[in-house]
Amino acid sequence: MLELIDLHARLATGAGTPILKGVNLTLPAGEVHAIMGPNASGKSTLSKVITGHPDYEVTSGDIRFQGESILELSVEERAHRGVFMSFQHPVEIPGVATSVFLKASVNAVREASGLEPLDAAGFLRSAREKMKLVQLDKALLHRSLNEGFSGGEKKRNEVFQMAMLEPTLMLLDEPDSGLDVDALRIVAGGVESLRRDDRSVLVITHYQRLLDYLVPDKTHVFVDGRIVKTGGADLAKEVESRGYQWVRDELKASA
Amino acid sequence: MRTRDHTHVDHYAALPRPAGRDEAMSRLEALGFPGRKDEDWYYTPTKRLLETAFTPVVGAPREPSAALVAQLPEGARAVFVDGLFHQGLSTLDATLDPQQPPTSLLADPTGFDALNAALWRSGANLSMKGGEEVHLVHIATGEQRLGALRHRLQLAEGAEATVVEHYLGEGGAALVAAVSEVLLAPGARLHHVLLQQADADSHYVHTVRAQVGADAHYAATSVQARARLARLAFHVELAGTGAFTRLCGVALGAGQSHVDHHLLVDHAAPGCTSRQDVRAVLDDRARAVFTGKVVVREGAQQTDSEQANHSLLLSDDAVANTRPQLEIYADDVACAHGATVGSLDADALFYLQQRGLSPAQARGLLMEGFARAVLTELPQGPAHDLPHALVGQWLSGR
Numbered sequence: 001m002l003e004l005i006d007l008h009a010r011l012a013t014g015a016g017t018p019i020l021k022g023v024n025l026t027l028p029a030g031e032v033h034a035i036m037g038p039n040a041s042g043k044s045t046l047s048k049v050i051t052g053h054p055d056y057e058v059t060s061g062d063i064r065f066q067g068e069s070i071l072e073l074s075v076e077e078r079a080h081r082g083v084f085m086s087f088q089h090p091v092e093i094p095g096v097a098t099s100v101f102l103k104a105s106v107n108a109v110r111e112a113s114g115l116e117p118l119d120a121a122g123f124l125r126s127a128r129e130k131m132k133l134v135q136l137d138k139a140l141l142h143r144s145l146n147e148g149f150s151g152g153e154k155k156r157n158e159v160f161q162m163a164m165l166e167p168t169l170m171l172l173d174e175p176d177s178g179l180d181v182d183a184l185r186i187v188a189g190g191v192e193s194l195r196r197d198d199r200s201v202l203v204i205t206h207y208q209r210l211l212d213y214l215v216p217d218k219t220h221v222f223v224d225g226r227i228v229k230t231g232g233a234d235l236a237k238e239v240e241s242r243g244y245q246w247v248r249d250e251l252k253a254s255a
Numbered sequence: 256m257r258t259r260d261h262t263h264v265d266h267y268a269a270l271p272r273p274a275g276r277d278e279a280m281s282r283l284e285a286l287g288f289p290g291r292k293d294e295d296w297y298y299t300p301t302k303r304l305l306e307t308a309f310t311p312v313v314g315a316p317r318e319p320s321a322a323l324v325a326q327l328p329e330g331a332r333a334v335f336v337d338g339l340f341h342q343g344l345s346t347l348d349a350t351l352d353p354q355q356p357p358t359s360l361l362a363d364p365t366g367f368d369a370l371n372a373a374l375w376r377s378g379a380n381l382s383m384k385g386g387e388e389v390h391l392v393h394i395a396t397g398e399q400r401l402g403a404l405r406h407r408l409q410l411a412e413g414a415e416a417t418v419v420e421h422y423l424g425e426g427g428a429a430l431v432a433a434v435s436e437v438l439l440a441p442g443a444r445l446h447h448v449l450l451q452q453a454d455a456d457s458h459y460v461h462t463v464r465a466q467v468g469a470d471a472h473y474a475a476t477s478v479q480a481r482a483r484l485a486r487l488a489f490h491v492e493l494a495g496t497g498a499f500t501r502l503c504g505v506a507l508g509a510g511q512s513h514v515d516h517h518l519l520v521d522h523a524a525p526g527c528t529s530r531q532d533v534r535a536v537l538d539d540r541a542r543a544v545f546t547g548k549v550v551v552r553e554g555a556q557q558t559d560s561e562q563a564n565h566s567l568l569l570s571d572d573a574v575a576n577t578r579p580q581l582e583i584y585a586d587d588v589a590c591a592h593g594a595t596v597g598s599l600d601a602d603a604l605f606y607l608q609q610r611g612l613s614p615a616q617a618r619g620l621l622m623e624g625f626a627r628a629v630l631t632e633l634p635q636g637p638a639h640d641l642p643h644a645l646v647g648q649w650l651s652g653r
Contacts, residue, residue, distance in 0.1 A: 051609055075605065076612060109611040112611065
């Protein structure tokens with residue numbers, strides 16, 4: 001599904017500070033992988049680089065998605081192929097109704113895949129159905145996108161959009177930040193319900209508690225721009241209880 | 256004030272000159288047209304306009320093109336061409352008598368308002384009892400013609416009505432000098448929509464003078480979409496306790512166009528509320544000017560006033576000037592104002608592209624959201640649909 005091969009990236013502007021320093025990762029179809037790491041380790045940058053964010057420049061290595069390099073594809077072309085990132089901080093867009101935005105978005109992705117665009121009725125039917133998945137009030141469809149939404153509503157809105165767009169790669173950038181336990185359960189449950197054998201999840205988080213609901217096949221520890229340790233679901237629990245220093249110490253000892 | 260006058264008013268020498276006209280002409284001759292030295296016109300250059308000789312039409316109104324006639328709104332409408340009433344295109348016959356002297360609301364006009372006072376020949380005279388929905392259409396046919404138009408809109412106590420003014424044009428340079436007088440009796444509610452899509456080489460100068468009675472409600476919405484120079488001035492007096500006004504506008508500028516929204520809200524009575532929200536979307540070398548003045552008179556306690564002016568620049572050469580002006584002579588008042596000038600938000604663009612929209616679609620959606628935010632409180636019907644259509648049409652050309 002997704003292969004990161006010795007991926008190096010830096011900020012495209014200013015001093016061009018390197019952020020990703022040789023990331024190697026293989027995420028097979030149908031699996032959930034978690035990435036945990038301390039603040040400023042570059043783990044959020046990793047998901048943005050996979051989406052093609054213009055603030056970052058890949059200096060070497062490759063991103064292969066479904067067997068092909070996607071480095072040359074634009075942000076929207078990657079989205080059309082099924083790359084979806086749920087934002088840590090979803091952007092508020094005043095004046096643009098959620099329904100207007102999402103219908104344009106769904107139809108852009110459908111058209112890129114050679115499908116007929118949904119008409120207004122078909123879109124609304126599908127939207128109402130999928131909002132139930134994350135217990136969102138359908139009145140939100142008529143409100144400006146994310147404007148004045150609570151933290152929980154914004155995160156659930158991300159999962160709702162994901163359900164509408166049916167991506168094959170779900171990049172979840174700290175989907176748990178700012179959520180109480182109930183909201184966390186709804187978000188994780190929404191993601192869990194979208195899992196399929198031909199879809200993969202890469203979830204970036206600080207906290208193990210999300211992974212109680214969304215159990216990873218593998219956990220990667222991300223320190224200073226690369227993956228330094230990989231394990232199973234238990235590794236996440238170990239990181240939660242011991243922090244990251246022991247991983248750094250191990251790293252030093254082996255160097 | 257500039258003292259030159261190229262408007263060729265000799266045609267009018269033979270017409271009867273009722274009270275106020277000669278005085279207005281004398282004032283115009285003595286004081287001239289506004290220029291850069293006038294505070295109120297500081298950012299709006301009149302030089303190019305005053306160097307062109309504009310000529311009033313004498314006799315029957317011209318026939319506008321079939322394309323423009325096809326654009327005329329359905330329903331009750333009065334159509335004016337170059338300042339003259341066009342009976343054939345109108346479904347409504349309610350014109351203001353040009354012999355009539357001005358009311359006190361329009362006393363002592365200067366500049367373009369004085370030109371209007373001296374030369375106006377026609378306009379609508381609407382005394383509304385409630386439930387009306389009226390379109391007032393002005394068509395400028397270009398070729399350096401002058402259209403001086405004067406409307407009087409009056410609403411009876413407790414009446415609610417909608418008036419949509421359309422300014423259309425073709426044929427290149429023209430000057431429209433319009434004045435609308437709005438008188439709202441206590442408890443009346445007027446939705447006043449002003450849509451300008453004149454010729455890209457034309458000039459449009461319009462003053463709306465409104466007096467809002469106790470608990471009356473004056474909501475005006477302006478969409479300025481085309482003229483080379485457009486200046487729309489509101490002077491709204493909140494004259495009775497509990498009066499309310501909301502003045503919204505969006506300046507859509509491309510090419511070399513210049514749009515000036517000049518707002519003055521005069522809180523003359525206690526317990527009145529005013530809202531101003533004017534936006535601009537500017538491309539190429541376009542410029543938008545906003546002046547929002549709020550005067551709170553002595554004794555106008557419990558005044559509640561808010562003002563916002565936001566500009567979106569799509570090009571490095573576009574310019575937005577914003578000037579909030581507050582004059583407060585009472586102590587128990589709440590007056591807020593805010594202004595921003597910026598380009599499209601990069602984070603929002605990325606978010607939309609991550610959801611599959613092309614850069615052009617993402618930009619379009621953000622521009623729409625920005626521009627339409629001032630059109631959210633319009634009543635159902637043409638007062639809602641027409642401004643939205645004009646904004647949509649303009650944005651689809653970006």
